Amino acid sequence: xxxxGDTIGILGGGQLARMLCLAAAPLGLRxxxxxxxxxxxxxxxxxxxxVAAYDDEAALGRFAASVGVVTYEFENVPAETAAxxxxxxxxxxxxxxxxxxxxxxxxxxxxxxxGLEVPGFEKVDSLAELESAVARLGRPAVLKTxxxxxxxxxxxxxxxxxxxxxxxAAVGKHPSILEAFVPFVREVSVVAARSLDGTVAEFxxxxxxxxxxxxxxxxxxxxxxxxxxxxxxAAAEKIAVALGYVGVLAVEMFIVEDGAGERVLINEIAxxxxxxxxxxxxxxxxxxxxxxxxxxxxxxxGSPERLGRIRMLNLVGRDADAWPxxxxxxxxxxxxxxxxxxxxxxxxxxVTHVDKD
Numbered sequence: 001x002x003x004x005g006d007t008i009g010i011l012g013g014g015q016l017a018r019m020l021c022l023a024a025a026p027l028g029l030r031x032x033x034x035x036x037x038x039x040x041x042x043x044x045x046x047x048x049x050x051v052a053a054y055d056d057e058a059a060l061g062r063f064a065a066s067v068g069v070v071t072y073e074f075e076n077v078p079a080e081t082a083a084x085x086x087x088x089x090x091x092x093x094x095x096x097x098x099x100x101x102x103x104x105x106x107x108x109x110x111x112x113x114x115g116l117e118v119p120g121f122e123k124v125d126s127l128a129e130l131e132s133a134v135a136r137l138g139r140p141a142v143l144k145t146x147x148x149x150x151x152x153x154x155x156x157x158x159x160x161x162x163x164x165x166x167x168x169a170a171v172g173k174h175p176s177i178l179e180a181f182v183p184f185v186r187e188v189s190v191v192a193a194r195s196l197d198g199t200v201a202e203f204x205x206x207x208x209x210x211x212x213x214x215x216x217x218x219x220x221x222x223x224x225x226x227x228x229x230x231x232x233x234a235a236a237e238k239i240a241v242a243l244g245y246v247g248v249l250a251v252e253m254f255i256v257e258d259g260a261g262e263r264v265l266i267n268e269i270a271x272x273x274x275x276x277x278x279x280x281x282x283x284x285x286x287x288x289x290x291x292x293x294x295x296x297x298x299x300x301x302g303s304p305e306r307l308g309r310i311r312m313l314n315l316v317g318r319d320a321d322a323w324p325x326x327x328x329x330x331x332x333x334x335x336x337x338x339x340x341x342x343x344x345x346x347x348x349x350x351v352t353h354v355d356k357d
Contacts, residue, residue: 001196001298002068004028007047008297009067009089011054011081013040015337015347016073016273019281021045023289029297034063041338042073054081064088071247071296075101075271076148092196092296093271097243101271104146105177111266114242116235118266119254120180127168133178134164140181143167145174155213157181182265184254188222190236191277193248193291193301200237201291201301203284205229206276208252211316214345215275220283220310224255228262235264248292250274275347279312280304282333283354308356320348 002008008024010017013035021031021042030047033040038051048066052059060081064070070091072082075098082095101107108121122133124143134141139162145154154174156167187210192202207222208215222229236251243249250270256263277288286294286302294301315322320342326334336349 002029006030006068006297007032007066008293009034009063009070009085010042010046010073011035011070011077012073013037013042013049014073015041015339017042018045018337019278019289019335020071020073020273020293021047023287024293027290027293027297027299029293032063032067034059039340044338054078057084060084061088069296069298071292072098073272092246093249094244094246097245098271100243101269102147104144104268105175106146107269108177108179110242111239111269114238116238116266117263119182122178124176124178127165127173130164130168130176130178134158137178137180142179142181143171143176144179145171145176147175153213182254182256182267184265185257185262186222186224186255187252187267188224188232188255188264189250189252189274189276190232191248191250191274191280191288192233192236192240193288193295193304194240194245195295195301196246196298198241199301200240201286201304202233202236203277203280203288203304204306205232206279208276212345214316214347215314216316217314218276218279218310218312220279220306220312222255225262228255228264232264235266239266239269245271247271247295248273248277248288250276252276275314275350276312278335278350279310279352279354281335282352283307283310283312308354310355311353313351314347315349315351316347317342317344323349326351 007030009032018041032048033042033046034050111118124130140159143156156170187208189206194200205222207219209217252267254265273288280287285305326332333352
């Protein structure tokens with residue numbers, strides 16, 4: 001167990017690392033951020049920093065020696081980096097859990113083997129395999145690279161009339177999976193924490209709306225039946241336990257309706273704090289960031305109790321230019337990430353409204 005005054009190492013210097021640093025400070029814990037980019041927003045608020053490549057073993061060795069535990073803010077940490085560090089210092093979540101979620105085919109197979117319902121999927125390593133997979137799954141379907149895709153990147157929709165060769169070229173002819181299109185009525189997520197002693201604490205089910213493949217708005221609680229929310233939380237806990245996970249993870253899901261009512265299909269796992277959990281900073285007893293810090297430090301988890309009805313909006317690109325008006329709203333909780341140019345599609349901040357009535 002880390003003690004106040006000890007240091008947590010964080011791989012990655014983006015806004016998630018920034019908010020992890022801000023959550024660690026009130027607990028008396030320091031953060032050392034390691035990232036290859038010198039302008040990461042987390043560097044504004046961390047106690048120590050290292051700017052170096054993820055394959056720089058000399059820098060990684062010094063980093064490991066300076067911290068009591070290592071965690072990460074993004075899931076595409078190179079496997080070699082995680083292995084190098086884990087031989088020298090505890091890495092949480094465990095690199096084995098990270099590896100399972102870095103490859104979409106491995107992840108989907110893991111979920112299916114747990115007995116959880118997922119969209120139909122096929123492994124695709126060539127154009128010929130893609131054409132066969134389309135014939136089996138039908139159209140529409142979604143082609144996704146197995147690795148390194150996020151916010152809609154590395155994906156191509158295959159509709160009626162789409163030439164599979166065009167979709168294969170659109171994903172760079174990389175190893176992929178084809179997923180059956182899901183006619184969902186809602187996209188939801190569960191943000192859950194699991195401690196070193198196996199305790200699981202879950203925040204209420206979130207309902208998410210996307211624009212241009214980027215999360216635009218999160219509403220809590222999700223407008224689903226109580227038994228559907230219970231099933232979603234149970235699925236997330238089952239995943240966390242099966243992974244032997246320590247820290248916060250998010251499980252993204254689809255809600256579909258049929259004659260039997262609502263069903264939960266698992267879309268993917270994010271092995272980190274998650275955009276759909278940002279509302280917890282003001283909207284829960286313990287934020288997702290504080291939960292993650294507590295979990296990886298070996299501390300008891302805090303309460304995930306929700307403090308009202310929540311609406312969280314992402315500020316993407318020029319949305320952040322409205323900060324004076326947002327700051328003037330006494331009901332708004334504004335978070336800006338300290339980034340530079342507000343490019344199209346770039347997450348610049350978020351704003352949360354909590355209705356306690």
